[in-house]
Amino acid sequence: MNLTLKIWRQKNATSKGKFVTYKVSDISSNSSFLEMMDVLNESLVLKGDDPVAFDHDCREGICGACSMYINGRPHGPDKAVTTCQLHMRRFNDGDTIVIEPWRARPFPVLKDLIVDRSAFDKIIQAGGYVSVNTGGVPDANAIPISKVNADLSMDAAACIGCGACVAACKNASAMLFVSAKVSQFALLPQGRTEAAERVQAMVAEMDNQGFGNCTNTGACEAECPKEISISNIARMNREFLSARICAPKVKEGSGGGI
Amino acid sequence: MAELNSRIPKGPLADKWTEYKAHTNLVNPANKRRLEIIVVGTGLAGASAAASLAELGFKVKNYCYQDSPRRAHSIAAQGGINAAKNYQNDGDSVYRLFYDTIKGGDYRAREANVYRLAEVSNNIIDQCVAQGVPFAREYGGLLDNRSFGGAQVSRTFYARGQTGQQLLLGAYSALSRQIKKGNVEMFTRHEMLDVVLVEGRARGIVVRNLVTGSIERHAAHAVVLATGGYGNVFFLSTNAMGSNATAVWKAHKRGAFFGNPCFTQIHPTCIPVHGDFQSKLTLMSESLRNDGRIWVPKKKEDAEKIRHGKLLPTQIAEEDRDYYLERRYPAFGNLVPRDVASRAAKERCDAGFGVGETGLAVYLDFSDAINRLGKSTIEARYGNLFQMYEKIVDENPYKTPMMIYPAVHYTMGGLWVDYELMTTVPGLFAIGEANFSDHGANRLGASALMQGLADGYFVLPYTIQNYLSDQIRVPKFSSDLPEFVKTENEARERLQKLMNVKGKQTVDSFHKRLGLIMWNNVGMGRNEEGLKKAITEIAELRKEFWLDVKIPGEANEINPELEKAGRVADFLELGELMARDALNRNESCGGHFREEFQTPEGEALRNDNEYMYAAAWEFTGENNEPKLNREVLDYEFVEVKQRNYK
Amino acid sequence: MAFKYSSVTKKVVMALAGLFLITFLIVHLSINLLLLFDDSRELFNLAAHFMATNPVIQVFQIVLFGGFILHILVGLILQIQNWMARPTRYKVEGYSHTSFFSKFMIHTGGVILAFLVIHLINFFFKAKFGEMPEVMINGELYEDMGILVIEKFRELPVVVMYVVWLLFLGFHLDHAFHSALQSLGLNHSKYTPAAFGISRALAILIAGGFILIPVVIFIAQ
Numbered sequence A: 001m002n003l004t005l006k007i008w009r010q011k012n013a014t015s016k017g018k019f020v021t022y023k024v025s026d027i028s029s030n031s032s033f034l035e036m037m038d039v040l041n042e043s044l045v046l047k048g049d050d051p052v053a054f055d056h057d058c059r060e061g062i063c064g065a066c067s068m069y070i071n072g073r074p075h076g077p078d079k080a081v082t083t084c085q086l087h088m089r090r091f092n093d094g095d096t097i098v099i100e101p102w103r104a105r106p107f108p109v110l111k112d113l114i115v116d117r118s119a120f121d122k123i124i125q126a127g128g129y130v131s132v133n134t135g136g137v138p139d140a141n142a143i144p145i146s147k148v149n150a151d152l153s154m155d156a157a158a159c160i161g162c163g164a165c166v167a168a169c170k171n172a173s174a175m176l177f178v179s180a181k182v183s184q185f186a187l188l189p190q191g192r193t194e195a196a197e198r199v200q201a202m203v204a205e206m207d208n209q210g211f212g213n214c215t216n217t218g219a220c221e222a223e224c225p226k227e228i229s230i231s232n233i234a235r236m237n238r239e240f241l242s243a244r245i246c247a248p249k250v251k252e253g254s255g256g257g258i
Numbered sequence B: 001m002a003e004l005n006s007r008i009p010k011g012p013l014a015d016k017w018t019e020y021k022a023h024t025n026l027v028n029p030a031n032k033r034r035l036e037i038i039v040v041g042t043g044l045a046g047a048s049a050a051a052s053l054a055e056l057g058f059k060v061k062n063y064c065y066q067d068s069p070r071r072a073h074s075i076a077a078q079g080g081i082n083a084a085k086n087y088q089n090d091g092d093s094v095y096r097l098f099y100d101t102i103k104g105g106d107y108r109a110r111e112a113n114v115y116r117l118a119e120v121s122n123n124i125i126d127q128c129v130a131q132g133v134p135f136a137r138e139y140g141g142l143l144d145n146r147s148f149g150g151a152q153v154s155r156t157f158y159a160r161g162q163t164g165q166q167l168l169l170g171a172y173s174a175l176s177r178q179i180k181k182g183n184v185e186m187f188t189r190h191e192m193l194d195v196v197l198v199e200g201r202a203r204g205i206v207v208r209n210l211v212t213g214s215i216e217r218h219a220a221h222a223v224v225l226a227t228g229g230y231g232n233v234f235f236l237s238t239n240a241m242g243s244n245a246t247a248v249w250k251a252h253k254r255g256a257f258f259g260n261p262c263f264t265q266i267h268p269t270c271i272p273v274h275g276d277f278q279s280k281l282t283l284m285s286e287s288l289r290n291d292g293r294i295w296v297p298k299k300k301e302d303a304e305k306i307r308h309g310k311l312l313p314t315q316i317a318e319e320d321r322d323y324y325l326e327r328r329y330p331a332f333g334n335l336v337p338r339d340v341a342s343r344a345a346k347e348r349c350d351a352g353f354g355v356g357e358t359g360l361a362v363y364l365d366f367s368d369a370i371n372r373l374g375k376s377t378i379e380a381r382y383g384n385l386f387q388m389y390e391k392i393v394d395e396n397p398y399k400t401p402m403m404i405y406p407a408v409h410y411t412m413g414g415l416w417v418d419y420e421l422m423t424t425v426p427g428l429f430a431i432g433e434a435n436f437s438d439h440g441a442n443r444l445g446a447s448a449l450m451q452g453l454a455d456g457y458f459v460l461p462y463t464i465q466n467y468l469s470d471q472i473r474v475p476k477f478s479s480d481l482p483e484f485v486k487t488e489n490e491a492r493e494r495l496q497k498l499m500n501v502k503g504k505q506t507v508d509s510f511h512k513r514l515g516l517i518m519w520n521n522v523g524m525g526r527n528e529e530g531l532k533k534a535i536t537e538i539a540e541l542r543k544e545f546w547l548d549v550k551i552p553g554e555a556n557e558i559n560p561e562l563e564k565a566g567r568v569a570d571f572l573e574l575g576e577l578m579a580r581d582a583l584n585r586n587e588s589c590g591g592h593f594r595e596e597f598q599t600p601e602g603e604a605l606r607n608d609n610e611y612m613y614a615a616a617w618e619f620t621g622e623n624n625e626p627k628l629n630r631e632v633l634d635y636e637f638v639e640v641k642q643r644n645y646k
Numbered sequence C: 001m002a003f004k005y006s007s008v009t010k011k012v013v014m015a016l017a018g019l020f021l022i023t024f025l026i027v028h029l030s031i032n033l034l035l036l037f038d039d040s041r042e043l044f045n046l047a048a049h050f051m052a053t054n055p056v057i058q059v060f061q062i063v064l065f066g067g068f069i070l071h072i073l074v075g076l077i078l079q080i081q082n083w084m085a086r087p088t089r090y091k092v093e094g095y096s097h098t099s100f101f102s103k104f105m106i107h108t109g110g111v112i113l114a115f116l117v118i119h120l121i122n123f124f125f126k127a128k129f130g131e132m133p134e135v136m137i138n139g140e141l142y143e144d145m146g147i148l149v150i151e152k153f154r155e156l157p158v159v160v161m162y163v164v165w166l167l168f169l170g171f172h173l174d175h176a177f178h179s180a181l182q183s184l185g186l187n188h189s190k191y192t193p194a195a196f197g198i199s200r201a202l203a204i205l206i207a208g209g210f211i212l213i214p215v216v217i218f219i220a221q
Ligand SMILES: Cc1cc2nc3c(=O)[nH]c(=O)nc-3n(C[C@H](O)[C@H](O)[C@H](O)COP(=O)(O)OP(=O)(O)OC[C@H]3O[C@@H](n4cnc5c(N)ncnc54)[C@H](O)[C@@H]3O)c2cc1C
Pocket: B040, B041, B042, B043, B044, B045, B046, B063, B064, B065, B066, B069, B071, B072, B073, B074, B075, B076, B077, B078, B079, B080, B081, B163, B164, B190, B191, B192, B193, B226, B227, B228, B229, B238, B239, B240, B243, B244, B246, B247, B283, B409, B410, B431, B432, B433, B434, B445, B446, B447, B448, B449, B450, B452
């Protein structure tokens, strides 16, 4: 198939970018979207042009590196896929495809389609863990966990941290990402111990990074490649409220250390 | 030059690790704060090590080439992780896990290491559960297990089809906690280009900041490499696009011996290749073999028709199907180890029974399991894998059998390390897939995750202290020492040299050609002629690469082509060593199958008298032949037998 | 100052204020509907009188104003932050599947606010501070709020304006009730699907009910 691509090109974080139009031809409908990009890049390199830079690694939908905003939707038109899992059979011969980077203040563009998503790491660092050191933990079967909760926890934990939720949200809100981590732990007895501190710390860091607020539009859920539910956002709100209202005031440094 | 001393503690097998821990030297808390450790890699091995070392009080610097530590390639592991918990009461034990691993590795692994691995396997599960890893559970609330190839017990713990992801996120969370506390300094989008030796000890690394392109020097008291495997030598593999050998290869060139480079695992259940444009292969978890049955048509005519789209697999009658694994290996059936399953698939396809457009595929059929257990059970077990398959191949595996074919997946070889996980360069450690480790000539499913976490959480944090205990008087290093400056310059010159070639061919085109040479000659079936051919062809390709590679852009910016070029340049050297090692090993064992050495039934034929050793290759200079050192494997505790899965 | 409260807190405030406004709308609507069922306007005028004089209601009137102001202020702050969170917009955007009106809360809210001012001038401030016609009910003199309303709704432009306004109120409400529950963390796998239905039903009933009044009065004249 032959395609017209309109791709955001930006040399580096400080330069101004623009859309550049490219034509690619003889693309197999069996190839993946990124393989189509490879073909484009190969031809650019041979011409001596700078190839389009984009993040990718596993190419099987799990590392969360790939991140293209394709025709108005993060990861393109298919449901529940990442960009690397999108296949060209989804498009028609002669289509024009507009490819943009994730857009959000906390995700500045570094080059072309590559953005800096370290804001997500910062949020996890604020409390996305159970504070246990290596060793000295109880036997794995010491605490039974209801299968329902274990499964719900796993649903939330499936997040790959790609940022499609932020990219899709009209407010560039990170609530789905943050709530997925909060929920994963809130549903497990191991995570309950610090649930109150965790949710407050993570929400605070999320705000601090400059993400938008949640208007409950549901765009995040619709675009999440792992189909993480916005019920996690409700759970986080619940956790947050109960933490704010019920949790005792803890002096800085007097414990927890989350 | 360095001595090949495996430093295995004396005493009975089951006591070695306990004894070691009891007597090893430790570093006291006040001194730990003064000691810095570089950990390269944030996969299961790297992240768990960095977090655990920081928890102990060491100052850790941690590196990865991705934008976040959470994206290390371990994230892609699907199936599960082994442990000798015996929660299923099916007769499992530390010894049995040890034994299965040794046997699965075709008796080419070090007993003491493997036993230690089996011993700490249980702690890993405890640790991960405490971190909040949502493993699969049964209705009673206790942990569930599944079976994997090469074992007769159910000892594999899993989190849907995303076990690696969940374990890595567990380690990443522990790492994040230490970053927040300031005990770990994290460097993402940094690629290690070389290791720096000062007075014979590893004292730092040279890295390239992949965003600014600047070359940086980082110093520490010890350096740990956890940079994963080098399967990407083959171009097409199940590894992530960025997986590379640069760190271990540079370490090798600085004096670390390379162990068993030819031991490559070809995984039996991957989605078959379907075009020239293809950039990587996708694994379908081995767990599928629990319920899927592998077959090809019994009649060549049927296979022929299927290849031409004139017949559908579902139209082939039961009696016309050849369930060749069940036929050949009735005891293990579809659950034979990977090397055996892969070779059997290749054998059928080479004999003309293969299916799919290319004839390089076999069926993995779930219709029996769906009839027996119901679609919903199969969906609960493998739903996401089926979905993944359908997305790629555009066929519904609930209705028509999956097509699979073997693909490069894992490298058992890696930097040679002693019992303490230290390479032949003092102060340079290697953990996880990066070392040659515990899997011998073939790794059993679900044991790489186990090894990575064992190394990082429970082994290295002890053994590294034995090395560091006499380093406490060594003051903090300056990265301005002449050794650092020199290594940095060398790295910079190499990049400049690459940029200056300004040839006509793309990096990928070289990589693809290398991959083809490797796959055809150093892949599933190897022979002397092919290997010799490969050695010369790789050398020629390497020469051509340095004369004609084309890299656009500049070195001082984000430049993915330059990154790839550096990696491919190293693969072009490592590939040759793999072929040499394969040529040297005149026997078949595990994943290494030399066509000259097989039993009349086509099984691997070992030569224990001459080759019961780990090959540790020594770099002797740019254009010199590498030198082979041997670590003779002493099987004190298990009886060495011909592997038999019949 | 309000910037320093967390995003979740602000949303909770938004939701509580919004739910409170919905309650008010229901009360308001019930009273207004009296106009349609009682041609003498007696019931309506009595209710209006009660609302205007009862001390508890007086207190609530202030709370109501507070609620409005809070809802509007916090809504604005949230919106400004949301705009700031995406300084560069997409070239092609908005193809994700979302609850439709959720994307336009600030716009529908803005329309509501604009008309609200006119509405207050028309009725509320008149009643509070202006000259009012009076009417005798059961031997006592009451302000005839009813006639004020009926006279206004005999003019076509006013009716059209109100219908448009109330449609926008309906649009706002379509994403209001269930969204508020979600913001408050009130979510349940069994009941949440119903919340969407309730939300839409509320939007239709409230907006529809209010629209009925000017339309019926206009047609009946
Ligand atoms: C598709 C797939 C499925 C698998 N499934 C299973 C399974 O079910 N069970 C099982 O036990 N095993 C499985 N394996 C094997 C297992 O996942 C790997 O062996 C294991 O995760 C390797 O972990 P690691 O920590 O050693 O390396 P990796 O996870 O590969 O991490 C390497 C790290 O090193 C960094 N790095 C590499 N090079 C450089 C450099 N030059 N400079 C700086 N940083 C660098 C990377 O950024 C990364 O952080 C699977 C493997 C694959 C490919």
